[in-house]
Amino acid sequence: MNAIRITGHTVLRNVTLASAALLLAACAADAVKNPDADRVRGDLSALQSNPELASRAPIAMKDAEQAVRDAEVPDTDTALTAHRVYIADRKVQTAKSLAQAQYAMDQRQALSDKSDQVRLDARTHEADAAKSNNIDLKNKNDNLLSELADLKAKKTDRGVVVTLGDVLFSSGRADLKAGSAGNLDKLVTALREAPDRHVLIEGHTDSIGSDDMNLALSQKRADAVSLYLTGHGVESGRIAATGKGKAYPVAGNETAAGRQLNRRVEVTIQNSSPQVTSQNSPQ
Amino acid sequence: MKITAVTNLLVTTLGALATAACASVPQPPTDSFQAADIAIANADKEQAAEFAPAELQSARDKIGAARTAAATKDVEEKDVIQARRLADEAHADAELASARARDGRAEKVNADLQKNVDTLHQELQRSSGGAS
Numbered sequence: 581m582n583a584i585r586i587t588g589h590t591v592l593r594n595v596t597l598a599s600a601a602l603l604l605a606a607c608a609a610d611a612v613k614n615p616d617a618d619r620v621r622g623d624l625s626a627l628q629s630n631p632e633l634a635s636r637a638p639i640a641m642k643d644a645e646q647a648v649r650d651a652e653v654p655d656t657d658t659a660l661t662a663h664r665v666y667i668a669d670r671k672v673q674t675a676k677s678l679a680q681a682q683y684a685m686d687q688r689q690a691l692s693d694k695s696d697q698v699r700l701d702a703r704t705h706e707a708d709a710a711k712s713n714n715i716d717l718k719n720k721n722d723n724l725l726s727e728l729a730d731l732k733a734k735k736t737d738r739g740v741v742v743t744l745g746d747v748l749f750s751s752g753r754a755d756l757k758a759g760s761a762g763n764l765d766k767l768v769t770a771l772r773e774a775p776d777r778h779v780l781i782e783g784h785t786d787s788i789g790s791d792d793m794n795l796a797l798s799q800k801r802a803d804a805v806s807l808y809l810t811g812h813g814v815e816s817g818r819i820a821a822t823g824k825g826k827a828y829p830v831a832g833n834e835t836a837a838g839r840q841l842n843r844r845v846e847v848t849i850q851n852s853s854p855q856v857t858s859q860n861s862p863q
Numbered sequence: 864m865k866i867t868a869v870t871n872l873l874v875t876t877l878g879a880l881a882t883a884a885c886a887s888v889p890q891p892p893t894d895s896f897q898a899a900d901i902a903i904a905n906a907d908k909e910q911a912a913e914f915a916p917a918e919l920q921s922a923r924d925k926i927g928a929a930r931t932a933a934a935t936k937d938v939e940e941k942d943v944i945q946a947r948r949l950a951d952e953a954h955a956d957a958e959l960a961s962a963r964a965r966d967g968r969a970e971k972v973n974a975d976l977q978k979n980v981d982t983l984h985q986e987l988q989r990s991s992g993g994a995s
Contacts, residue, residue: 640962666952667951673963674958674962678962681965681966695976701987705987709990
C-alpha cells in the first residue's frame, strides 16, 4: 500500500543507501585482522593493565591509544598499514618508557628516605663507637698514669703529661745527669706499652739569660730526652722535640724555687693523634 | 562591485597559480621534517646517545632517507608521501629515544641510591659486628 506513494526520488535514495550498505559489507569482508596491529594492541593492553605504570604517563598513553586505533583501520595500502603499525608500536613503547621513568622518580623519595635512615643509623653507631673509644682511651690513660705515678704524670685534654724537673740537668747544661736514667726508663717502659701513642717533648727554662740562649738550651734539653728515648727503642717517628725557652713559666721567676720549677722538660704522651702538635699555653 | 571584481580576479589568479605549482612540483613535507628535527634535538639533550643509541640512530637514518626521497629528480607525489612517512617514523623514533633515555637516567639514579644504601648498610653491619 505504501509503495504506491513512493516517489521516484525516494526510490533513488533507497538504492543509494543499499549500495552503500553493500560497499560497507564488502569493506568489512576485506578487513582481515592485521596480526601486527594485534600485537601492538596487546602491548598497549598489557601496559594499561599494569597497576604500576597505567596511570603514570597519561598523555603519551592517550597518544598511543589513538595510534593503535589508526593502525587497526584496515587499508588495502599495505605500506600505509605497516607505517601506521610502526608509529603505533613506537608510541606504545614511548608511553611505557615514560611511565617507567615516572615510576622510578616516584620511587626515589622512598629510596632517599631509606638512605637517610641508614645514614642516621651509621652516625648513631659512630657516636656509640666513639663513646666506647673514649672509655677505652680513658682506661689506657689510667694505665699510663699508674705506670708513671712516680713521675707525677698529669692527665690533660691532649694526653698524659710528664714533667721532668731540672734535676735531670746540671745548670746551663743539656746533657742528662747520670742519676736521671731511672725516671726516663719508666717513661720508656710506658711508651713501649702504648706503641700507638705519639710523644711531644718540650723544653722550658727560667727567665735568666737571653731569649736566644734560653731557646737554644731548651731545645737541646728536649733533644737530649728525645735522644735517650730513641736510644732505648722508642721509634723516632713517634717523637717531636721542641724548645720553648722561657715563654711558658709554671711559677714565678723571682725566687730560686720558682725558677727551679720553670727549668723543666714536659713530655706529653698524646691521645693517639697522628700528628704531633705543640702546646702554646702553660700547663 | 569594483572591489568584488578585483578580489575575484585575485583569488582566481592565486588559485590558478597554486594549482599550477602543485601540478608541476610536489612540495616536500617540511612540517614533518621540522618536527622530526626538533624531536631528534630533544633526544640528544636527553642523552639518548648514551641510553638509547639504536633508536636515535634509526631516527637519524630515517630523516636522512626522508630528505633524500623528497629531493629525488622528477619528484612525484608518491615520493612526497614516502618522505612524510619516513619523517614521521623518524619523529616517533626520536621520541622513543628521549623516553628511553629519561627512563635510563632515572633508573640509574635510583640504582646509585640503592647501591649507597646497600654499602652503608653493609658497613654498618660490619662495624657493629666488629665492635660487639
